[in-house]
Amino acid sequence: MSTSGRPREFKDVAVIDAAIDLFWSKGYEACSTQELCDRTGLGRGSLYNAFGSKHELYEQALQRYHELGIEAQLEILERPVSAKERLTGLLEWAIDIDFSHPDRRGCLVLNAAMERAGIDPVVERVIGRHIGFLEQALCRLMEDGLRTGEIRADRPALELARLFMSSYHGLRFLNKSTQNREMAMHIVEATLAAIF
Template sequence: MSKSGRPREFKDTAVIDAAMEAFWTHGYEACSTDDLCKQTGLGRGSLYNAFGSKHELYEHALLRYHEIGIEAQIDILQQHGRFKDRLRALLEWAIHEDFTNEGRRGCLLINAAMERAQRDPAVKRIFDRHVDLLKQALIRAAEAGISAGEISREKDAAETANMILSSYYGLRVLNAAVQNREMAAQIVEGTIASFQ
C-alpha cells in the first residue's frame, strides 16, 4: 500500500524493466522524470504514487538487474564440467551481454557503482551484494577445481576468486569503454591460461 492507502497497482516487473532501460540509457543523474514516463508509459503522478520517488524506482531497477544477472552467472558456475570450462562460459557470457545489449551500454550495475556508489548507500549495498554472491560462487567453483586437480593445491580458492573477479570486472569495464571484441577475447584466453 502507498502512504495514501491506495494499492501500488503499477509496481510490476514490466514497469521496473522499462525504468531499468531508461536508467541504463541515461544514468541516474541524467534520467529525467519525462524519460521515465516516456519509457514506462505512466504519467508522473502514477509513477510516483507507485514508487514514491525517482531514487526508489532506481533501487527497484538495480535490484531487478542484479537478480537476473546474478542468477545467470551463478547458474553458469554451478554447471557440471571442468573449472576452466565454467570460467570460460562466465567470461563469454559477459562478452555476449556487453556486446549485444542495445547501444553497448555496459553493465548497469557497474555503471551505477561508478556513478553513485561512493555517495549512495543503496547503490553500494546492491553492488556489494552482487560482487559477494559472485565471489562465493567462484570460491565454490575453485574449490571443486582444486579437489579435482585442475587447479594447483598451492592456490587458495578465495585468492583465485579475487583474481578472477579482477579480470572479470576489468573485462566488463573495457568492453563498455573500449568496445574491442578482439581485446575481450584475448583477456578471456589470458585468464584461462593462468590456470594451466
C-alpha cells in the same frame, strides 16, 4: 497496500523493466522524471504514488537487474562441467552481452558503481550483494577445481576467486569502453592461463 502505505497497482515487472532500460542507457543523473514517465507509460502522479521517488524506482530497477544478472551468472558457474568450462562460459557470456548492444550499455550494476558508489548507499548495498554472491560461487568453483587437481595454482580459493573477479569486471569495463573483441579474447586467455 505495500508496507510503506503506498498502493502497489503499478509496481509490476513491465514498469520496472522499462525503468531498467532507461537507467541502463542514460544512467541515474541524466534520466529525468519525465523520461521515466514517457518510458513506463505512467503519469507523474502515478509514478510517485507507486514508487515514491525517482530514486526508489532506481533502487527497484537496480535490484531487479542484479537478481536477473546474478541468477544467469550463477547458472553458468554451477553447470555440471569442468571448472575451466564454467569460467570460460562466464567470460564468453559477458562478451556476448557486452558486444550485443550498439549503444555500449555494458552492465547496469557496474555502471551504477562507477556513477554513484561513494555517494549512494543503495547502490553500495546492491553492489555489495552482487559481488558477494559472485565471490561465493567462484570460491566454491575454485575449491572444487583445487580438490580435483584441475586447478594447479598454489593459492587459496578466495584469492583465485578475487583474481578472477578483477579480470572479469575489468573485462566488462573494457568491453564497454573499447568494443575491442580481440582484446577481450586475449583477456579471457590470460585470465584462464593464470588459474589453470
